[in-house]
Amino acid sequence: MTARPSPELLIHAAAALLAAGSLGVTLWSGLDERPAALAFGVLITVGELTRWTGARVREAAPLGAAGALSYALLGADAGRPTEHGVAQIVTVVFAASLLGSVPHIARGQGPFLDHLARRVLTVAFAAICFQPLYNRGVFGEWVGPAYALLLLALLALTALCDCVLAAALARSRTGWPFGPLLRDELRALLGIGSAVCATGAVMALAVAVVGLWALPVFSLPLLLTQLSFKRYAAVRTTYRQTIVSLARATEIAGYTPAGHARRVAELSRAVGRDLGLTRPELTVLEYAALMHDIGQLSLVDPVPAGATAVLPAAEQLRIALLGGAVVRQTGVDAAVAVVVERQADPYREQPVAARIVRAVNAYEEKVQGAGPGGPLTALEELRLATAGDYAPEVVESLARVLARDCLTLPMAG
Template identity: 80%
Template sequence: MSAYRPPPLLTLVHACAALFATGSLAVTFHHGLDEPRVALAFGVLVTVGELTRRNGARVREPAPLGAAAALSYALLGEAGGRATHHGPAQVVAVVLAASLLGSVPHVARGQGPTLDHLARRVLTVGFVAVCFQPPYNRGMFDDWGGPAYALLLLALLSLTALCDAVFAAALAHTRTGWPFGPVLRDELRAVYGIGSAVIATGAVMALAVAVVGLWALPVFSVPLLLAQMAFRRYAAVRATYRQTIASLARATEVAGYTPAGHARRVAVVSKAVGRDLGLTEPELAVLEYAALMHDIGQLSLVDPVPSGATAALPAAEQRRIALLGGAVVRQTGVDEAVAVVVERQADPYAEQPLAARIVRAVNAYEEKSREGGPGGPLTALEELRLATAGTYAPEVVESLARVLARSSLTLPVAG
């Protein structure tokens, strides 16, 4: 069995970040710290930001306070009216050391930052520091005052955020095989959320410390901490919402209408196919919820469908069950878009929204592969391809084949 070899892009990014970090640490150790008090203050703030990080697969900026403090230090030219003289190497060294220190408790719990996150932090902070510190120390920005100087900082931070979004999308594309365009679009959309708060806070901190000194750091950290708490509450509400939908979806399993785990398996693969076809994050959420609840219409049946396999039923019966499911979903108060996908999953694919096409094809694949024994997955996929003339959307079936080949999502038979 051959050893795992990371994709070349991952190796390149990690190697560049490692070389940059190593060189910065070596230069800083050799020359010592300029303005140690300032470096310590920003290092403490980055550490606190990492200590308050929120881990999770869907979190795009897990430590916004740490990111804002790091960017602010990279753009710092004065502290309390006195010029600072630290360069890009010291910025990267302080930020890296503080980030690692703040990550120790998370690493102990097995939830530490990934190499991708650390590499992006080093490269983005290094980028903005290289763009700002050498020109500033040479006096190139001496004539930039007032609004012009503030706009300069915002422009540099905005450019840095765009570069970070490209880095994040490229790394996600390399690791998962998801299309680069939709991933980049989602990353850029995140810039308008917590990313804009990080940019604004980083610029304000740098400007405030230049005028009033280090006391500005705790003062201007409070708004971002409050925003982070608000995002956490929103994420908790979303998680509770999803758990409620998953519980509703399990009603068909508890009642014996569908096999255990069927809805979850369909949801996992449907979401993967949706990513492959370029759906946005909001569209993926609707798709996931609809896939979880796609069989809920069977609760209205007097006689259960054997094994819950609706793909083999006549088209009229499939549509009737789908309409019943849409009516049930509407009564639960779930998003109207989810109900539309559920009730249209049995329509001719030319008339279906993309999410309904995906749910129908993945549901049929799961049912056919479950019934086909060891060779069921390949046989099921071949049957779906033969039925693309009128039953299943060809682009969805081909996407499903790509997802299965890439991710080994073979939907094991529930035992």
């Protein structure tokens, strides 16, 4: 049976064919309205050069995205109708995005091919929806607010298209469910995505009235917004580093094995992804998993190897409540403290995040020093305990995640 190509390969191939075809058409027919092409090309290049890296953001180059979308929806330049077509728009955006990405490629930062493929395909979508109809005079009677609403509607459709592409690429790379990934992408549009769409529409409208001088003027608000997002991302990074440092306190004090909290957090986040948790829920889950053992710091005698899963239920509950009290005193989100407190409750009474932390922590403790067959044995023990201790759906999700990580584990029939 012939394997079907992955969505990632199809998206990259479609973007490459579109970019190559557009480049060929542009080289054959020549570049129309070179000042506008140069101005937008420089704007997109600068936007890509100022792209931020390292932060979990939906649009890493908002200025470049806004410039590309405004060029795709450009109908006039200082009152004169434009003549550039879809092929030229794709060519300029592709060349400028590629040029601006060179320093990032050299430093090996970010999924470059995904970023470039999304940029080419979304810009082509917007241009195809707008340019042929505009050049035929279909929008000739659309003036004032009606024309602005038209551009915003096209940008909204383009943003939806980009969300689908981003979710499909993430699904192909990670194997996570498509629905939650798409939902996260749509939620992210309320942040920097809305600023990009609004700036793209304003730029297109402003250039139509006052010409290309509008580009640097209307780029400033988005640059300031990008700076604010960078600062916010830096704060979030510092916040997470603080939580990681607190979580390592149990390891430094000798209560838990080295790297235990990190491993539980990584595996818990993967299970949460598989179960369809949203991005905010995953953040709470990750922080709770990092700090799930912090209650052991209140114990006079350490638990052997930090293995709380084998303790009596009353002792597990006491440690969990002590941990929740410690988390509350640190100023961390109260939702994290709730998960830490309830990780020892009966699973039918637990929130989903607490169910995940409980099962993953038990699995991690069981595989430590268990040899090559440890993962298989640990998973079977968890399955046998699903009647009272662990949520069956969490255990089976854990099996799926481990199977994707190339561990030989039996799947539920």
